[in-house]
Amino acid sequence: MVVTFRPELHFKNVSKAAGLKPNYKIAEQQFIKLLTLENLDFQVTAQPSLVQEFEMALEKALAVAYANLDLLPEAENRFLHRILYRINRLNFVWYKDLNEYINERSYYLQWIRDRIETPWQAWELAQLDVEQLEQADLKQALIERGNADLEPPLSANKRYLREQMTLEGYRHLxxxxxxxxxxxxxxxxxxxxxxxxxxxxxxxxxxxxxYGNGRFNRKHSTFFAQMMQELGLNPDTEAYLD
Known part of the structure; x- marks a missing residue:
């Protein structure tokens, strides 16, 4: 069924529950379940209450996450970016079950993504001196950045990683x-x-x-997975997402 998705109509009565701090972890789990609903757009249009709790958390996070140029609230920013990850993740076929992708073209998910990215991008842009960047020699700046990446200075943190970190610390890293x-x-x-x-x-x-020129045993990810196994770690792609 083709649905004309009009979020401003379907969700205008969703309660914002002012004054209550949402549980972002629970809201994220609810969102993950929404991703697997067959015909998500139709279901949330017909029954907006399905997304009410998630929408309350999303509205709360959006209200404070990018309101202050000098402050980025950790809990709200983390929640919003984990939601973005779940949405953008649909562009990459890593799951074995193709049913995980049934909502990859959902208008509702696109609407969520736009609501997060629009204020976030404005916040990011406000951190930059655009006028100075426009006057910069971009080619020379890229050359200098490349040279710095090739021979980075040995900071205190890097020295710790190289000389003092324990095996358990390296496994965690x-x-x-x-x-x-x-x-x-x-x-x-x-x-x-x-x-x-x-x-x-x-x-x-x-x-x-x-990608190892097409040879699986020479892919960088193959080497990384082998290293993880040698360290007793789980090499599944998203095993340590949390």
Whole structure:
């Protein structure tokens, strides 16, 4: 069934429960369940109460997360970005069960994403001196940044990682980095379309290197998974998401 989704009509009576601080962990679990509802748009349109508690948490978080340029409330910001992760995650086919993707084109999910990204992007932009950036020599700045990445200074934190961190500390660090390490450059796939140019050609070379030139045993993620197993860690992609 095709649904004309009009959120401003369907959710105008959803209570905001002023004064009550929501439980963001519970709200996230409710949202995860919503992702698996068949024909999500139709269901939330016909029965807005299905999303009432989640909507209350979302509205509360949006009201305070990006209201102050000098402050980024941890709980609200974390909740909003975990919701964004769940939505954007639908673009990557990692799950074995394709039913996990039944709502990847949901208008309701798009509406949630836009409501989060619009104030967040405005907050991020306000942190930048746009006028100064527009006057900067971008090519030279990128060259300098690249050189700094190739030979980064040894900070106190890096020295600790190299010289003092225990095995248990290293295991914890690898667990934190595992989501990125196990998916490597899959994000690049979404920006490689369009007409060919020098930038695209360079990115393709990076992608080939990350993916071991098509050989599974030489993929960077394969090496990372093997390292995790040697450390007694779970190599499943999202095992340490929390």
């Amino acid at each position: 690898i667990a934190i980095a595992s989501l990125d390490g196990l998916v490597e450059s899959s994000r690049l796939c979404h920006i490689l379309g369009g007409g060919s140019n020098e930038v695209q050609a360079t990115l393709i070379r990076v992608l080939l290197e990350e």
